[in-house]
Amino acid sequence: GAVVSQHPSRVICKSGTSVKIECRSLDFQATTMFWYRQFPKQSLMLMATSNEGSKATYEQGVEKDKFLINHASLTLSTLTVTSAHPEDSSFYICSASGGEAIQETQYFGPGTRLLVL
C-alpha cells in the first residue's frame, strides 16, 4: 500500500515551453501533497505544500507564477513549470500524506527528471 506515482518519469523540452508533471496517490487519499526539487548530489528542497481544494503554500524563494501547483482531487496533484529555462532542469519529486496529523509519514513518488534545452 501507500504507492505514489509520477508521470512522466523523464521529460526533455525546449526553453520557453511549459511542462506538466502529475503526482498520483494510487491506493490512498492524499489530503496533503508536497513538491520537492533535488539538485545533483544534494538534498531535497521543499518547494510547496498543497492541500486538496485549496491554494498551495510556497516556500520562500519559490516563484508561484513559475511553478503552478494544482491539487484538484484527493489522488492527484500537478506541477506545471511555466516558460521553462535551462536553470529549471532538475529532479522533481512529489510526496503524499493521507493522515489527519500533518506530521504523518509522507510517501514519495519516483521523481521526474526535467531537462530544459
Add this chain to the structure above:
Amino acid sequence: AQSVTQPDIHITVSEGASLELRCNYSYGATPYLFWYVQSPGQGLQLLLKYFSGDTLVQGIKGFEAEFKRSQSSFNLRKPSVHWSDAAEYFCAVWGDDKIIFGKGTRLHILP
C-alpha cells in the same frame, strides 16, 4: 530554525560489515525523526521513524536507529550490510509543518 546534519557525505563499508550513519538534528521540542533511502531510479523509501516511546526504533530491511536526546542524534545502524544496501540515505526531521532533510550520505559497499 530546525536543521539536520549528516556529517558524512560518503561512507564505504565491506559487505557483511556493520554500518552506522550519523545524523544530528536541531529542534526545540520533541522531534519527529525519519530515515529515508533513495536508490537510483526509485523514490524515497521510509526506513523507519521516531515519534515517541522506545528510543530504539526498528525499521525495514534490518535497519534500526537510536534517538539520543542528550546528543541530539538519531544514528542509523545495520549489523551486516548487503550489496543491495548501496544507496543514498537521508535523515529528516519534522518541523515548521514540513520535513527538513539532511544532505544525505552515499553508502558504497565493497564486495
